[in-house]
Amino acid sequence: MKPAQFDYERPSSVAEALDLLRREDLFVKVLAGGQSLGPMLNLRLVQPDLLVDITGIPELKRAEPDSDGITLGACITNADIEDGRAPDVTGGVLPAIARGIAYRAVRNRGTIGGSLSHADPSADWVSGLAALGAEAIIRGGPQGDSGRRTLPIEDYMVGVFEAALEPGEILEAVRIPRLSARARWGYYKICRKTGEFAHAIGAVLYDPERSVCRAVIGATESTPLVVADAAFLFGDRPSDNLAATYDTAAAARLLDRKGMTDPFERQVHLAALRRAVDRASLQ
Amino acid sequence: MKTISLTVNGKAVTAAVEPRTHLADFLREGQLLTGTHLGCEHGVCGACTLLIDGSPARSCITYAVACDGAEITTIEGLDEDATMRRLRDAFSREHGLQCGYCTPGMLITARDIVTRLPDADDRRVRFELSGNLCRCTGYVGIVRAVRRVIEERQKNGSAARPEAGTTPGTSLGPVGSGHARTMPANGPIKRQMATATTTAPAAEPTRSPSGQAKPGMEIRQSFTVNHPPDRVWAFFDQIDQVAACMPGASLTTPPRDDHVAGKIRIKLGPISADFAGDADIERDAANKRGVIRGGGLDTRSRSSARGEIRYALFEEKGGTATRVEVDVGFTLTGPLAQFSRSGIVNDLASRLTAAFAQNLRVRMDRAAGGSPAEPEPSTEQTAELNAGALVLSVLWARIKSLFGALFRR
Structure with a gap:
C-alpha cells in the first residue's frame, strides 16, 4: 500500500502548472487534494512520473459570488462549501450535497475541481452540478496560459475517469448559477x-x-x-x-x-x- | 527527496522526504509518533485521522511533502487538551474501545464532532462517525461517549482555550495547503516507469479450465459487419489480423497450433495495465463458433486475469452481413481486482468491443478490395484504447452511428 515513486512539484501559479502539464515526455497527474487519487496511488493503480500539486495556487482557491451565481475555484474543498466559507447562492443545495460526500476528514482536503476531473461516475459533483446547470471553466489549451473555454458540466465528464481536458489544460473553476427563491x-x-x-x-x-x-x-x-x-x-x-x-x-x-x-x-x-x-x- | 519544514505537536521539524511518503509513515517512521495508526491505507477506515492546521484529515492519503509549512497535531499532541481529556474519560467509562486500534482516529474525529457540532444528537454523531471503522465495540459505547461529552459541554460550557494548532482555520482550500511555497526543483524530473517493454510473462499454462469456478465477471456483446459469414469466419482464422483489430493488442510470437501469446494495453483514465499472456483457440467450423481460453498478467500491478471468450457468427440481411455474438467471462485477481467495479468494467468492455468491431470492419473492407469507407489504421498495431478520451471522439462518433441500434448509447 505504498505508492510507486513519483516526483512532486507545487507551482504557485496556473501558468507554472500548465508548463509542467505540457511535458510530453512524462506521465503528469494533477493533485488537487488527492482524496480520490491518493487511494489509487497507494494501490499502485496509477503510477505517474510527476504529481503537480495545484493547491498552492491562490487563484484556484477563490470563491466569487455575483448577482447571477458564483465562481468557485477548482481547489475549493467540500468542507469549504459545507461550512459556507464559500458563500452559498443555491439556498442550501450546495452545502447539503457537500455534507454527503465521503467523510469530514476527506471533505477537509477533497476539492470540487478534483472530484469533477477525476470523473468517477459515482461522485456527487458530477451529477449534482449537472442538475444545477453548472459550467466548467478550463484554462490553457492552444491559446496558451490565458486561453479559456467553458463547457457545461455534463460535457466535462466524457467517460469513466476521463474529463474533457486536452493536454496542457487544467480545470480552473466551476460556475454555478444562482437559484431563484422559488426554486x-x-x-x-x-x-x-x-x-x-x-x-x-x-x-x-x-x-x-x-x-x-x-x-x-x-x-x-x-x-x-x-x-x-x-x-x-x-x-x-x-x-x-x-x-x-x-x-x-x-x-x-x-x-x-x-x-x-x-x-x-x-x-x-x-x-x-x-x-x-x-x-x-x-x- | 524534498526538504519540508512543518510543525508537529508544537515542535518545528525539518526533514528530507520522498514525495511518495505519506504523512502517517513520515510521523510513525521518521518522528516515532506511532499513536497515528494505519489500517486500510486508502482513506476508508479512519484509523490514521489526525489534525492538519486544526482540522481532521486522513494522513494515509495526504503526502508529507504536501504538508510543508503546515501544523500537524497527532493524538500524542492532545495529551493535555481539555476536550480530549474529557473524551478519553468518556471512552473509558462507556466502553468506547476494546483493542484500541481505531481509537486514535476515533478520538480525533470525536473531538471534531464535539467542538464543531455542539448540538449533535445521536443520529448526527453516527453520521459524523461513519468515516471511522471499529470492529470491536459495535459503536454503541463510542456514540454514548461522544454524546456524554457533548452534554457536559452544554452544561458546563466548553473547556478552556484549546492548544495552538488545534482549532480549524478559516482560509479556503485543502487543509494544510495554505502555506504553500513553491518547491525548489532539485534536479530534473525523472521518468519513473520503465518503458512498456513487457517481457514475456511466466504465465501459467492455460489448458482447459475444467471444473473452473464461475467467472467473476460475465459480459455479453454483439456487433454486425457487412460481410457474409463465410468471409468473416475465414478472417477469424487469421489470428494476427484479428489481434490487430483489438485496441492496444499485439501478438508477441507467431501463432501456432491454435496457441497464441500476446499482450494488450488497457487504459482507463489514469489507470493503465499491460496484460501479457497466452491463449488457446478451439474452433467449430460447422457451426461457426469458437472458444478462446487464456490468461494474462500485468507485471506492473501484479494483477492477473483468466477467462474465456465464446464467439458465434450468425447470418444477417439475407446472408450479406454477419452478426458476431461474444460472451466474455473472466476473473481478475490482484490489486486491480480490489478496484474493479462491475459497472465500470462493463462500460470498458463495451467500448473495447465497439472499437474492435470498427477495426474489424475496416480490415475486412480492405481485404475485400473495396475502397474502405474509413481511413485505414496507420500502423499495424492499433492504438491502445483510451476509454472515452477525445482522441477517440471522431472514431467514437462513427461507432455510435454504426452501432447505434445495437448499443443504444
Whole structure:
C-alpha cells in the first residue's frame, strides 16, 4: 500500500502548472487534494512520473459570488462549501450535497475541481452540478496560459475517469448559477453505507422564474444521464408539486435509451429519481 | 527527496522526504509518533485521522511533502487538551474501545464532532462517525461517549482555550495547503516507469479450465459487419489480423497450433495495465463458433486475469452481413481486482468491443478490395484504447452511428 515513486512539484501559479502539464515526455497527474487519487496511488493503480500539486495556487482557491451565481475555484474543498466559507447562492443545495460526500476528514482536503476531473461516475459533483446547470471553466489549451473555454458540466465528464481536458489544460473553476427563491430542488443518493460510493443518484431542479427544469440520473456505469429540459417527466406541466405529475414511465424510457437493462440497476436508479422528485415537491 | 519544514505537536521539524511518503509513515517512521495508526491505507477506515492546521484529515492519503509549512497535531499532541481529556474519560467509562486500534482516529474525529457540532444528537454523531471503522465495540459505547461529552459541554460550557494548532482555520482550500511555497526543483524530473517493454510473462499454462469456478465477471456483446459469414469466419482464422483489430493488442510470437501469446494495453483514465499472456483457440467450423481460453498478467500491478471468450457468427440481411455474438467471462485477481467495479468494467468492455468491431470492419473492407469507407489504421498495431478520451471522439462518433441500434448509447 505504498505508492510507486513519483516526483512532486507545487507551482504557485496556473501558468507554472500548465508548463509542467505540457511535458510530453512524462506521465503528469494533477493533485488537487488527492482524496480520490491518493487511494489509487497507494494501490499502485496509477503510477505517474510527476504529481503537480495545484493547491498552492491562490487563484484556484477563490470563491466569487455575483448577482447571477458564483465562481468557485477548482481547489475549493467540500468542507469549504459545507461550512459556507464559500458563500452559498443555491439556498442550501450546495452545502447539503457537500455534507454527503465521503467523510469530514476527506471533505477537509477533497476539492470540487478534483472530484469533477477525476470523473468517477459515482461522485456527487458530477451529477449534482449537472442538475444545477453548472459550467466548467478550463484554462490553457492552444491559446496558451490565458486561453479559456467553458463547457457545461455534463460535457466535462466524457467517460469513466476521463474529463474533457486536452493536454496542457487544467480545470480552473466551476460556475454555478444562482437559484431563484422559488426554486425547488431534490437530491437523493442510494449507498450501502454513509459516505460510500453511490449506487444511484437522482437529482431534480425546478426553477420556474428562470424557466429551468432539469433532472439527472447519476452513478450509472458511465456518464450521468442529464435531462436539460425535464418538463416531459412531469407531463409537460411541472409545478411546485412535482410529484403530482411525475411520470415514472417517461423516466424508465430514459433508461431504455441509455441501454440500462439490468432490472436491479433500473430499479435503484428509478427509485433514486423518484425520491429526489418527492424531496423537491411542495406538499 | 524534498526538504519540508512543518510543525508537529508544537515542535518545528525539518526533514528530507520522498514525495511518495505519506504523512502517517513520515510521523510513525521518521518522528516515532506511532499513536497515528494505519489500517486500510486508502482513506476508508479512519484509523490514521489526525489534525492538519486544526482540522481532521486522513494522513494515509495526504503526502508529507504536501504538508510543508503546515501544523500537524497527532493524538500524542492532545495529551493535555481539555476536550480530549474529557473524551478519553468518556471512552473509558462507556466502553468506547476494546483493542484500541481505531481509537486514535476515533478520538480525533470525536473531538471534531464535539467542538464543531455542539448540538449533535445521536443520529448526527453516527453520521459524523461513519468515516471511522471499529470492529470491536459495535459503536454503541463510542456514540454514548461522544454524546456524554457533548452534554457536559452544554452544561458546563466548553473547556478552556484549546492548544495552538488545534482549532480549524478559516482560509479556503485543502487543509494544510495554505502555506504553500513553491518547491525548489532539485534536479530534473525523472521518468519513473520503465518503458512498456513487457517481457514475456511466466504465465501459467492455460489448458482447459475444467471444473473452473464461475467467472467473476460475465459480459455479453454483439456487433454486425457487412460481410457474409463465410468471409468473416475465414478472417477469424487469421489470428494476427484479428489481434490487430483489438485496441492496444499485439501478438508477441507467431501463432501456432491454435496457441497464441500476446499482450494488450488497457487504459482507463489514469489507470493503465499491460496484460501479457497466452491463449488457446478451439474452433467449430460447422457451426461457426469458437472458444478462446487464456490468461494474462500485468507485471506492473501484479494483477492477473483468466477467462474465456465464446464467439458465434450468425447470418444477417439475407446472408450479406454477419452478426458476431461474444460472451466474455473472466476473473481478475490482484490489486486491480480490489478496484474493479462491475459497472465500470462493463462500460470498458463495451467500448473495447465497439472499437474492435470498427477495426474489424475496416480490415475486412480492405481485404475485400473495396475502397474502405474509413481511413485505414496507420500502423499495424492499433492504438491502445483510451476509454472515452477525445482522441477517440471522431472514431467514437462513427461507432455510435454504426452501432447505434445495437448499443443504444
